[in-house]
Amino acid sequence: MQPYLELDNLSVRLGSRLVLQNLRGTFSGRAIGLLGPNGAGKTTLLHTLLGFFEPSEGTARVFECDIRADLKRIRRQIGYMPESDAYIAGMTGIRFVRLMAELSGLPAAEAMERAHEVMFYVGLGEARYRKIGTYSQGMKQLVKLAQAIVHGPRLLFLDEPTNGLDPPARQRMIQLICDIRDAGDMRVILSSHLLRDVEECCEEVLILKAGRIAVYCNLEEERKANRKFLELETRGEAAGFLERASELGCEFAQNRGRKIKMVLPDHVEIRDLYLIAAEQQLQIRRLDYKRDSLQDIFLRAMESGHGGL
Amino acid sequence: MAVYKQNYKSYQGPLTPARWRFLILPRYSFRAVFDSRLFVMFFVICFIAPVGAALIIYFKHNINALRAVKVPLDRMAPINEWFFLGLFNIQNLFSFLLTALVGPGLISPDLANNALPLYLCRPFSRAEYVLGKLSVLVTLLSLITWIPGLALFGLQWSLEGNGWFSENLHIAGAIFLGSWIWILTISLLALALSAWVKWKPVAGALLFGVFFGAAAFGQAINNILYTQWGNLINLGMVMHTVSVWLFLGTSTNRSVPVWSAWLALAIACGFCVMLLARKIRACEVVR
Numbered sequence: 300m301q302p303y304l305e306l307d308n309l310s311v312r313l314g315s316r317l318v319l320q321n322l323r324g325t326f327s328g329r330a331i332g333l334l335g336p337n338g339a340g341k342t343t344l345l346h347t348l349l350g351f352f353e354p355s356e357g358t359a360r361v362f363e364c365d366i367r368a369d370l371k372r373i374r375r376q377i378g379y380m381p382e383s384d385a386y387i388a389g390m391t392g393i394r395f396v397r398l399m400a401e402l403s404g405l406p407a408a409e410a411m412e413r414a415h416e417v418m419f420y421v422g423l424g425e426a427r428y429r430k431i432g433t434y435s436q437g438m439k440q441l442v443k444l445a446q447a448i449v450h451g452p453r454l455l456f457l458d459e460p461t462n463g464l465d466p467p468a469r470q471r472m473i474q475l476i477c478d479i480r481d482a483g484d485m486r487v488i489l490s491s492h493l494l495r496d497v498e499e500c501c502e503e504v505l506i507l508k509a510g511r512i513a514v515y516c517n518l519e520e521e522r523k524a525n526r527k528f529l530e531l532e533t534r535g536e537a538a539g540f541l542e543r544a545s546e547l548g549c550e551f552a553q554n555r556g557r558k559i560k561m562v563l564p565d566h567v568e569i570r571d572l573y574l575i576a577a578e579q580q581l582q583i584r585r586l587d588y589k590r591d592s593l594q595d596i597f598l599r600a601m602e603s604g605h606g607g608l
Numbered sequence: 609m610a611v612y613k614q615n616y617k618s619y620q621g622p623l624t625p626a627r628w629r630f631l632i633l634p635r636y637s638f639r640a641v642f643d644s645r646l647f648v649m650f651f652v653i654c655f656i657a658p659v660g661a662a663l664i665i666y667f668k669h670n671i672n673a674l675r676a677v678k679v680p681l682d683r684m685a686p687i688n689e690w691f692f693l694g695l696f697n698i699q700n701l702f703s704f705l706l707t708a709l710v711g712p713g714l715i716s717p718d719l720a721n722n723a724l725p726l727y728l729c730r731p732f733s734r735a736e737y738v739l740g741k742l743s744v745l746v747t748l749l750s751l752i753t754w755i756p757g758l759a760l761f762g763l764q765w766s767l768e769g770n771g772w773f774s775e776n777l778h779i780a781g782a783i784f785l786g787s788w789i790w791i792l793t794i795s796l797l798a799l800a801l802s803a804w805v806k807w808k809p810v811a812g813a814l815l816f817g818v819f820f821g822a823a824a825f826g827q828a829i830n831n832i833l834y835t836q837w838g839n840l841i842n843l844g845m846v847m848h849t850v851s852v853w854l855f856l857g858t859s860t861n862r863s864v865p866v867w868s869a870w871l872a873l874a875i876a877c878g879f880c881v882m883l884l885a886r887k888i889r890a891c892e893v894v895r
Contacts, residue, residue: 379729404623451619
């Protein structure tokens, strides 16, 4: 896949504080989750790519346009949903989204048509003539999403899109983000401190720690890399089975029930386990690969020192 | 796309020219402004003086109509620099009140509701944002200052003839230039205050404070120090000095020199632009 975002030794200083330090990398994932603890620089990175902050060193390129030189071209291709409440007071939802479409360059008639479509798409069709000030928190998040996609951007920045949402509203928002991602027209960068949101929506994660890139990985590939870590559920006496497995070099841990966690050495295959189990007259009722959760990846990144690509 | 097909679809159509996109803001603002009945009533009142002036010019050139209303010709004011200067001062007062009504609501709600990132994440610059907001005030104030002023000048010219026009051409220049200076000064001031305090009622009150509070303070300086330089912080007085010079070619008695009045206006405008450049940002950096 063609990279659309390139960070070239990007550093950003705000006041006396170096918020982003020497970020490098090329990114091409359909949906990238931007993770990190508070103050890691997630929002600052998005704001720098939008041109709100000027890099103190280095640069970045979005769709091959340099953020130092081609800001207008970049902004034409980006939709941005900010983290905090952001709307124009006294406007109805439809009028607000229409204004945003017009400011992005859509002619008035097309802007009106798109605004209606997008309001229906995000689920605010019935509430589109109500003033935004009267919207609930969940509706305000949805109208922010509507204004971010109304002009048909190629890249969508979502900054904490599920902030303040109750579980059904959160699920609705996640579903919308997945729909947008799967439609294929738009790349998504989702900044969040909620690992579950990122896990559900993103294929790749970029973890920032203290303004540096700690990890950039493809979630699926990262999980595949841990295929030798198994969880088994058995019926019968497991002592003999575990003894034989131990002789083959397997490490294991058994909890009080019938569950066994096991790490296989390279030369041992799953088939070998079934053979031992048959030999020991033990039933293997369930066998799962214990995949790394995003939480594992995140915690590992936080424990390790500064990483890099 | 039909409403029942609720899928996301990207936009592939044509875009509007970027250079005129700032005019979208006044279009939306006018609708909000004219939704207010109070504003519409006030806006109509702003035209009373120009309509009155047009009637005076008309009666001045129509003896029969003047006889019908039983007003002797010699009691009618002459149509000269003083006539237009008087009208200019009246309209400036109305334009100040109109600015106090509209100006504070232009930027402060955007700042209070964190809307600036939404404007500025688009191909729309800070300068275009300010220009768009400024054009709301410039348009409204133009409609009640130099446009009726020049229309009256044209009416007088058409009734009086080309001789009057060539003798009084400087009046048209004074109306146009003086109005624009006044419009820019109070518009920038209103926008800067609106951006500074982020709260509409306070921004309105502050606009009055800047004019009347500063005038009182300037007068106090004058009285204590036996000088006229205190008038330099009285924007109304400064503008009066400039407009008298533009219309009559002289400076007023008991006032500051004309050059210092121009300088004071330039400094006031520069300060407002600086304040706007500082406040109109997508994100505020807490240092």
